[in-house]
Amino acid sequence: MTNRIDPSWLRESATFSKPVIREIQRAAREGIYDIRGGGAKRTIPTFDDLVFLGASMSRYPLEGYRERCDTSVTLGTRYAKKPMELKIPITIAGMSFGALSAQAKEALGRGASEVGTSTTTGDGGMTPEERGQSKHLVYQYLPSRYGMNPVDLRKADAIEVVVGQGAKPGGGGMLLGQKISDRVAEMRNLPKGIDQRSACRHPDWTGPDDLEIKIEELRELTDWQVPIYVKVGAARPFYDVQLAVKAGADVVVVDGMQGGTAATQDVFIEHVGIPTLAATRMAVDALCDLGKHREVQLIVSGGIRTGADVAKALAMGADAVSIGTAALIAMGDNAPEYEAEYNALGSSAGYYDDWQEGRDPVGISTQDSDLGARLDPVKAGHRVANYLRCLTLELQTLARASGKSDVHNLEPEDMAALTVEAAAMARIPLAGTDWIPGHSKF
Amino acid sequence: MREFDLGEGGVRPLNAFLHQAESAGQAVAARHPGGRHNVAAGAMYDSAVDIHGHVGYYCAGMNQDAAITIHGNAGPGLAENMMSGSVRVKGNASQYCGATAHGGLLVIEGNAAARCGISMKGVDIVVGGSIGHMSAFMAQSGALVVCGDAGDSLGDSIYEARLYVHGKVSSLGADCIEKELRDEHLAELAGLLEQAGLSHDPASFRRYGSARQLYNFKIDNVGAY
Numbered sequence: 001m002t003n004r005i006d007p008s009w010l011r012e013s014a015t016f017s018k019p020v021i022r023e024i025q026r027a028a029r030e031g032i033y034d035i036r037g038g039g040a041k042r043t044i045p046t047f048d049d050l051v052f053l054g055a056s057m058s059r060y061p062l063e064g065y066r067e068r069c070d071t072s073v074t075l076g077t078r079y080a081k082k083p084m085e086l087k088i089p090i091t092i093a094g095m096s097f098g099a100l101s102a103q104a105k106e107a108l109g110r111g112a113s114e115v116g117t118s119t120t121t122g123d124g125g126m127t128p129e130e131r132g133q134s135k136h137l138v139y140q141y142l143p144s145r146y147g148m149n150p151v152d153l154r155k156a157d158a159i160e161v162v163v164g165q166g167a168k169p170g171g172g173g174m175l176l177g178q179k180i181s182d183r184v185a186e187m188r189n190l191p192k193g194i195d196q197r198s199a200c201r202h203p204d205w206t207g208p209d210d211l212e213i214k215i216e217e218l219r220e221l222t223d224w225q226v227p228i229y230v231k232v233g234a235a236r237p238f239y240d241v242q243l244a245v246k247a248g249a250d251v252v253v254v255d256g257m258q259g260g261t262a263a264t265q266d267v268f269i270e271h272v273g274i275p276t277l278a279a280t281r282m283a284v285d286a287l288c289d290l291g292k293h294r295e296v297q298l299i300v301s302g303g304i305r306t307g308a309d310v311a312k313a314l315a316m317g318a319d320a321v322s323i324g325t326a327a328l329i330a331m332g333d334n335a336p337e338y339e340a341e342y343n344a345l346g347s348s349a350g351y352y353d354d355w356q357e358g359r360d361p362v363g364i365s366t367q368d369s370d371l372g373a374r375l376d377p378v379k380a381g382h383r384v385a386n387y388l389r390c391l392t393l394e395l396q397t398l399a400r401a402s403g404k405s406d407v408h409n410l411e412p413e414d415m416a417a418l419t420v421e422a423a424a425m426a427r428i429p430l431a432g433t434d435w436i437p438g439h440s441k442f
Numbered sequence: 443m444r445e446f447d448l449g450e451g452g453v454r455p456l457n458a459f460l461h462q463a464e465s466a467g468q469a470v471a472a473r474h475p476g477g478r479h480n481v482a483a484g485a486m487y488d489s490a491v492d493i494h495g496h497v498g499y500y501c502a503g504m505n506q507d508a509a510i511t512i513h514g515n516a517g518p519g520l521a522e523n524m525m526s527g528s529v530r531v532k533g534n535a536s537q538y539c540g541a542t543a544h545g546g547l548l549v550i551e552g553n554a555a556a557r558c559g560i561s562m563k564g565v566d567i568v569v570g571g572s573i574g575h576m577s578a579f580m581a582q583s584g585a586l587v588v589c590g591d592a593g594d595s596l597g598d599s600i601y602e603a604r605l606y607v608h609g610k611v612s613s614l615g616a617d618c619i620e621k622e623l624r625d626e627h628l629a630e631l632a633g634l635l636e637q638a639g640l641s642h643d644p645a646s647f648r649r650y651g652s653a654r655q656l657y658n659f660k661i662d663n664v665g666a667y
Contacts, residue, residue, distance in 0.1 A: 194657040204538040204560070214500070
């Protein structure tokens with residue numbers, strides 16, 4: 001006779017929880033750290049910890065579906081002759097061809113173009129499919145310079161100098177050999193099948209004084225036509241944003257720790273960088289301190305999922321947001337119809353994050369031609385466009401409810417914080433009080 | 443002959459001209475560079491550009507097809523990401539020269555500082571003198587010829603680039619080893635020395651390249667990183 005154990009008698013350790021035990025066992029078995037895709041999974045303060053107050057006696061709302069609520073934004077007004085004019089303040093973040101299939105890159109371009117916004121290249125350069133389907137394309141200038149060439153540079157509508165990303169501020173990247181197909185290898189000047197290391201810092205400049213000269217070089221190369229963005233991971237946003245502005249950036253992109261990556265050590269993703277919520281406040285402070293808020297545009301990224309996230313970022317002072325992981329999900333990443341195949345990979349729909357392995361059954365994070373062919377770029381692009389429309393409608397809904405005829409008129413005073421942590425980070429009063437920890441007395 | 447006085451007009455008129463088709467086949471003289479940055483940035487056609495004086499950062503960056511000669515010294519990032527054509531420095535070059543360059547020929551008649559040819563992706567570089575530390579770091583392809591000595595950690599994490607050094611190598615970086623100098627290498631070396639206008643016996647050089655032990659991550663190699 002088997003002894004039955006009553007589960008209610010078992011007490012899980014908060015320190016050595018089941019996931020922690022599993023990870024220790026895995027590490028002991030494999031002898032190497034865990035590498036995965038995506039962003040931070042841990043619970044951290046987010047935009048969910050803020051709420052809009054809505055209209056009341058002191059301010060009146062705008063009529064939904066009737067009264068106009070503008071969503072357009074112009075990026076790169078500081079120096080560029082041709083700033084980026086977008087219909088919505090939600091852009092697609094940089095993701096590489098190599099990490100993603102050519103079909104996925106094309107779909108992102110199609111989706112963004114359908115709603116009048118921009119998409120962004122990534123490590124590995126620009127593909128013809130992506131350029132062809134992207135009305136507004138930002139060309140990333142990365143430390144590795146894989147696929148970097150002046151011909152494509154001059155085809156871009158903006159250039160983004162990548163200093164870091166939220167998933168791994170201070171870290172480079174690794175595209176494992178199984179994703180280095182013939183085409184990827186050719187674009188990156190590397191042998192097929194080797195692990196391709198993306199450098200963690202630029203090869204020909206160090207620090208903001210050099211960056212200023214580098215930005216001037218990029219402007220000279222493109223005859224001062226297109227905006228230059230500088231993207232930083234959320235490490236020390238106040239100083240990083242100020243230094244980027246000093247270096248001459250038209251636009252600064254700040255990527256919080258929830259921002260995704262194609263492949264990085266889990267320890268890096270979970271333990272380096274600060275949340276997007278906190279980074280947004282510090283970035284806006286930096287611009288205001290310099291008197292450059294709105295003159296230098298701010299794009300915030302990292303864990304943006306809903307129109308509410310967009311609205312809150314804008315209310316805190318961002319000019320636009322950027323999405324990455326959410327766009328992959330909109331295309332079909334983690335789709336339940338592939339549950340059996342996810343199971344075969346040791347995962348499940350909703351949990352799959354081994355993007356580095358190149359075996360994505362949906363055909364997004366892969367270079368396998370058969371898997372890639374599963375993703376229809378037209379349909380996937382349309383799903384991305386639908387998703388962007390939903391975000392925009394949600395954004396407008398919240399803006400109208402706050403009495404704003406332009407989403408960029410949202411302001412911190414439209415919000416309250418639900419937690420002490422969020423109040424302190426966002427410098428928004430705790431709901432029901434006028435208390436901002438560190439700034440006013442309770 | 444088109445002439446540009448960088449002391450008066452800055453680099454913009456010169457660079458704008460080098461981006462126009464009318465610069466093809468033209469001889470161009472740039473005077474009074476005064477250490478300015480971004481001189482001859484992004485030349486797009488087969489012009490012959492002579493820069494009379496010293497230049498600052500990123501001279502001849504991303505060059506395509508132009509033949510650019512600097513009659514002086516060059517600051518950091520000379521000919522970075524060059525695609526084709528040629529760049530020659532009569533004097534010395536500062537750090538990162540030829541960084542990530544994809545093609546063409548870069549000749550430094552004097553010495554080159556640290557990180558010469560970092561992440562080079564197909565360019566050929568010939569240095570008449572010596573080079574600094576961490577040169578050819580993560581070098582992917584192309585050839586680096588050094589007629590003098592090489593500093594510490596030459597070819598660290600190198601991929602498929604070929605390194606030829608006439609003098610002493612202070613130390614080799616991770617996964618970089620000395621390799622046999624075979625006939626095809628002697629022929630390549632002779633050709634590059636001839637193009638650079640340097641007279642050395644190719645057989646007196648030593649070749650270095652990748653051991654290819656770190657191409658795929660193996661936990662057993664963790665001590666090498």
